[in-house]
Amino acid sequence: MSDQMYKKVALIGLGLIASSICHAAKRGGLVGEITGYARSQETRDIGREIGLCTVCDTGAEAVADADLVILCVPIGAMGPVMAEIAPHLKAGSTVTDVGSVKRAVFDAVLPHLPTGVHFVGCHPMAGTEHSGPRSGFAELFDSRWTLVVPGADADAQTVAQVEAFWQGLGAMTTQMDIDHHDLICAVVSHAPHLIAYTMVGVADDLGRVTDTEVVNYSAAGFRDFTRIAASDPTMWRDVFLTNKDATLEILGRFTEELFALQRAIRTGDGDHLHDYFTRTRAIRRGIIEAGQDTAAPNFGRGPSKS
C-alpha cells in the first residue's frame, strides 16, 4: 500500500468522487502529487481552502506531466473536457473516468485520445446523496465494488495498474464488458434512482396531502426514497440521457410488474401479493450477507441520530 503507484495524478472535476479519491489516495500513500481542476471558480476556491490538492486554474496545467488523469465530471462534460486537455496529456500516460455509464464515455473520450495515451473506463459503485469538494471522505470506496471496463484495445498492464490503484483506494474490483456494465447499472442504480425521483415528485405534487404531512410521516417508508432522490441533478440528468436504452428497458419491465401487482390489489389476489413479498425478502438477506448493507434495523439510524 505504501508503494507509490503513480507519481502524479490529476483530477478533472472536484466533486464527491474526486475529493474522496483524494482523501483515499492520501490515506494509502498511493501517489506522489495530486493536482485538480474544476470549471467553477467557487469549487476551485473551496478545494484550495480545504487543502484538497494542488488546485490549478486550467485543465491543461492540471494534467501536465500527470501519469494518471481521472475524469470526475458529469458524463455530458466528458467529451468537452477531453478535447480541452488532450493536447497536454503526457505520452504513455493513462486517462480514466468515474462515470456511471460506460458506452457514452467511450464514445465521448476515444475520438480525442492522442496516440500513445491509454484509456481505461472505471465506475466506483459507491456514493452518497451529497455533492461537492467538501463531501468527500477516505472511506467511500472501502468494501465497495469498482467496475473496471477496459474496452477493446486496452493494454493489459495499464488495466492492471488502474485496477491496483482502485484496490489501493479501498475498493474491490472486477473487469466488465461495456454494454453489460450499462445494463447492470440500469438495474441496480439508474432505474432505482428514476423511480425514487418519481415517487418523491408525486408526493410533493398532491394537492390533498400537504408537504408537512409528507415530511412528518415519512418514517413509514417514504423517507428511504428521498435519500437517492436528493442526488446531484446534473449528474443524473446526464446518466439518463446517455444510458437511455438500458434504463428504458428496465423501466418497461418495472411498469409491467407494477401493473401485475396493481391488478392483484384490484382483484384481491392476496396469494400473488404474499408470494411476491416473500421472494423479495430473500434478496435483502443476500445483500447483508455480501457485506453491502447493514443488518441493523432502519439502516441503523435511531431516533438519537436524527
Add this chain to the structure above:
Amino acid sequence: MSDQMYKKVALIGLGLIASSICHAAKRGGLVGEITGYARSQETRDIGREIGLCTVCDTGAEAVADADLVILCVPIGAMGPVMAEIAPHLKAGSTVTDVGSVKRAVFDAVLPHLPTGVHFVGCHPMAGTEHSGPRSGFAELFDSRWTLVVPGADADAQTVAQVEAFWQGLGAMTTQMDIDHHDLICAVVSHAPHLIAYTMVGVADDLGRVTDTEVVNYSAAGFRDFTRIAASDPTMWRDVFLTNKDATLEILGRFTEELFALQRAIRTGDGDHLHDYFTRTRAIRRGIIEAGQDTAAPNFGRGPSKS
C-alpha cells in the same frame, strides 16, 4: 411519566409493534401489568422465553380485566380476533389497534364492539424491516408520529387517555380523520412499499443480470429499496387489500409521472429531468430538518457497520 396510565394492558399479537410497546411501556413505567397473546404457539413460546410479558394461551385470558386492549395483528385478522375476545372485554375498557389502514379496521372491529367498551384507532408511523417478538425495542416510537383516529362516536376523555399513553411510549401524536389517514398512508407508506417490492422483484427476475451482480453492486442505489421490500409479507398483503382505492390512486399518479419522465429520457429533454431532480432534492432537506431522518451520508451506514 411514572404515573401508571392503565392498570392492565393486553397485547393481542406479539410482533415488532407489540413487543416494542411492551419495552417502551416498561421503560416509562406506564402500566401495572402487561398480558399478551399470539395465535402461534412458537410466538408465545418466544414471548415467554424472553420474558416479554405475561403470555396467555387464549385471547380471552389475556383481555380479562384489561383496561386497554391493543390489537397488534395484521389487518385481515382484526375482525376474527375481535369476535373472539369481545365477550371477555371489561365494561368501560378501551380497545385500540396499530393497523396501517383505518377504514378497514373500523369496519372489522366496530360490529363486534360490546356496548360500554370504547374503540380508538391508532397508527404508530414507525417500524423496521424486522418482525416477531424478538425484534421490538423501547426506542421505536421515540420522536415518531402516532396518528390517533378517534372515529365518529369516540369519547373525548378516552381518546385523550390513549393519546397520552402513546406520548408516554415516546411518540408525538396528532388526531386525524379516518379517510385522510388512509390517503396520507397511501402516499408516505403504502405506494412506496409496493414500488420497492416491485423494483426488487424486477431485479431478481432479469435473466441477463445475475442475483450475485445485483447483490454485489447494490450500493449504487438499489439496496435502499431492499430494506422496505423485506417487510412482513402478511402484514403488507393485508394493507394493500384493505387500502385498495387510495393505494391504486397514488400508484396511478406515480405511473403517470413515471411515463412523463420516461418520455423526457426518450426525447432527450434534459431540462425537464434537471428541473424535476432539483425539486425533489428540497424535500429531503425538509425531512432532515423535521428530525425524521439523519443527515449523515448514506443514512449514516459506513463500511465499518456493514
